[in-house]
Amino acid sequence: MSGLESLPITDLAAAVSRREISAVDVTSHFLDRIARFDGELSGYVHVSEEAALAQARRLDQRLAAGEATGPLSGVPISVKDIVAVAGMPNTGASYSRLGRKPEKDAPVVRRLAEAGAIILGKANCHELAFGGPSFDLPFPPARNPWNPEMFPGGSSSGSGVSVAGGLCLGSVATDTAGSIRLPATMCGMVGFKPGFGVVSVEGVDTLAHSMDHCGPIAARVEDCRELYAAMSGMVAKRPPAAEVPSFASMRLGISRCGWGLGEKLRPEMAAALQGALTLFTDNGGTVVELDLPPLETFHAPGAVVMMAEIAAQYADEVRGNFSAFGEMFRGRALVGEGLGAADIAAARTLRDMLRRQVDASLATVDAILMPGALASAGPLKTVDKFYFLEEPIPNILANLTGHPALAFPFGKAGNGLPSGLQIVGAGGAEDRLFDIAAMFERLDPDPLRLPPRYFSR
16 A cells, blocks of 8 residues: 555554554554655654554554554554653753653553554654754754745644654644644644643643643644544544535634734735635635734733743753753743743733633634734744744634634645644534534645655655
8 A cells, every 4th residue: 555644544544454554564654754754854853663663563463363453553653752652762852851761651642552553753843842943952953844944833843744744644742832733834734732631741841831732733634633532532523524515504703803913914824814714704604703802912921921931840950951951942941030920920810811701702603713823934044032922923822721722724825835724712612623624624725735845756
């Protein structure tokens, strides 16, 4: 069976479960692709060939014995290098963590393995999910498969890259201020941040404890749904497929003030947003304007809370072992020390108010539509150290409030790089977000395909 890297997850898992192809052959296929392509992409910081093949052999033996092996049978995945996998390095792409090997899997990894997934290795990331993209770390930064000179997003950079490059079919990523959804947007993939606490972050390096989330990146909406179901310990739920796809009876909320972004929202992202709204209304959906405050109102308290919690987590260690961290991480991790207690308390109070306001808006619609980023990917070497503080981040809203959010590709920039959007839902509405995004995926008249650089040879 050829073209395994292009298959939907359910198709591959079904083929392995029916023994039409062995899990060992699938694993070998993806290990070969990693050997061929990852030298220029740097999607992985560690590939565990022997462990992956051993896991695949055990799966094949169970299938030969007539055992059921789960909905992800033989599906190859990568795991962000701040998430514990027993026996594999867990470096966080940092000199400070070289040599660290956890003795047990994080619960999210254990659940995926129990569902039959094969863990190929550890995905690259910004240093400890915060310091990057950097060129002074143990590993070079990951590169965008649509154009290796461009930024792939972060901090789950390798998660987005390993999926978009066809080096696995899904990845475990984390998200504190958009670190799942930004790589998905930059790389043309689907990224899902569940509601706060829905997927366990045990065994994950803490960054900002009240904003940290764990979720999947995959190439398709339904692939992402399958991974999320396994990661959360739930069963994937899908509505019956409609003969004629439609948004009828769906209500999508948008910001009446355009989030106050104006020209900060670059033309390619503004065009993607308008195109999605046109597609939605042309297919029966209703757009509702919501009286939500400008994005900066969410970004400011989100940045204060995040930077304060990061400093509380890492500042002492950075000061005590300064040279063990990259220059970008050192600078970022210490910023929060300058925040006063009154400012932090005010930010947390504002967060509670904003959460209630978003809840009230979501009670009137199925989801809120937002840009996935202010712009498509720019050059990797010119990413500013504090870009996430200079302009409001669309992604930070859902981290601050804890609502589930799903990023999906829609539209293209003039240079052919992906554009993308995200939808934010009410607490507990994770499956509804998948349903809406799946409809956009089905109806998109000009869908983004996989990067031809890695899928045409």
